[in-house]
Amino acid sequence: MGSITEVYSSVCKELKLRTNRYILEVLQETEGKTGDITLKLTGNDRLRKVEKVTNKDALALSRTLRDNDSVTGLDLRYNCITDEGAGHLADLLKENVCLRSLDLTCNDIQTDGAEYIAKSLTSNDALLSLRLTGNKIGNGGAMHFASMLQVNSTLQELDVADSDLGTQSVIAFAIVLNNNKSLRSVNISRPLLFSHQEETAVHLSGMLVVNQCLRELHLGKMGMTDCGVERLTDALRTNYTLKYLDLRCNRLTRDGARCLAKVLKNNGTLEILDLASNRIEDDGALYLSQAIALPTCNLKALSIPSNNIATVGLVSLSRAMQANNTLTHIYIWGNRLEEPVCQAFSDLLSSGRLSSEQTDVCVYEVDGCVCLAEVFHGLKRHYYWTPSYGQDVNPASNAAVALTNTQLYPNSSHTP
Secondary structure, three states: OOOHHHHHHHHHHOOOOOOOHHHHHHHHHOOOOOOOOOEOOOOOOOOOOOOOOOOHHHHHHHHHHHOOOOOEEEEEOOOOOOHHHHHHHHHHHOOOOOEEEEEOOOOOOOOHHHHHHHHHHHHOOOOOEEEEEOOOOOHHOOOHHHHHHOOEEEEOOEOOOOOOOHHHHHHHHHHOOOOOOOOOOOEEOOOOOOOOOOOOHHHHHHHHHHHOOOEEOOOOOOOOOHHHHHHHHHHHHHOOOOOOEEEOOOOOOHHHHHHHHHHHOOOOOOEEOOOOOOOOOOOHHHHHHHHOOOOOOOOOOOEEOOOOOOHHHHHHHHHHHHHHOOOOEEEEOOOOOOOHHHHHHHHHHHHHOOHHHEEHHHHHHHHEEEEEEEEOOOOOOOOOOOOOOOOOOOOOOHHHHHHHHHHHOOOOOOOO
16 A cells, blocks of 8 residues: 555546645645644645635545544544535545544534434444534434434544534433443534523433533533523532533523532532633622632633623632632633722732633733733634634643643543
């Protein structure tokens, strides 16, 4: 067998397909490399001339990698792959036993494509991470993945956020996770839910009581209220494995924050809590501060931008950080950053208690007055796109990736 570049050129010639120069260039860069290789074929790379991957290119890649044992990751974000291309990639998953991660974020895969991939994973025991973020697979496509999880015992990470899931499929995921022992991270953010009865929260809470394997649960943009969070926190009091809870962009107020504070006080397992774009206000921040100040709290990262928190709440959080050294990452931009808050966080930064890489504000001074400015740091700032310069997975901008890689997945190929 020749080099991977030669194999690709031969496949294109055999199938009478035009050679994609972008794919050829990336394959040439892998020549001579040893160890695990990830092919980064993102369609929005601004630093090189990109020719987006199409369905025919997916066919050529599938044939090229079929017997390849060095490529363990395939990054196909932001391309033009539809259900047809998903079918070709499903064929690859059936035959390749070395591929560990597949990222298809923001393509045009719908229900049929989701079915092809899900069915291929029923017989695949190699893939650890699958991302389909932003593909409109709908309720039907998600149901195929829920069925697949009843059989597959290898997949560790599944991301189907922004994929138009419905109430039925969200509940199906919750039911399947009662018995699935392999999944460590699930992202079902932004489903299309039309009920206000919190049925999904009820089923998810029941799952958390039973499931003692899940490490990450992403429930952003679900329209969840304090009642739903209360059901989740009731379950978390007896769950000792979940380390990352993502509740950003919901309808939480101070009552929801109070329920979460009780969990932080009594359960030392939770390490990352994302409450960005809710409305917990000063009272909610006070509840969290009281929990964080306790020595039993092991929270390492707290994200609370855009929560209408003012001086009382933010200053109490800064004092809690002085009392407990476990919390290392805190994100506060979008709240009411008045002068006492600016001074409090300036003291944290200047004393070294808070690293400038682990918060989303920096200090500047005007006429003797301390102020805070925003910096592009956060838990998942590069979630939907790749940067045009610098690291794709910058620890300052994607702190959650760094934290989960070192703490939650020490022996796996967990990828953003």
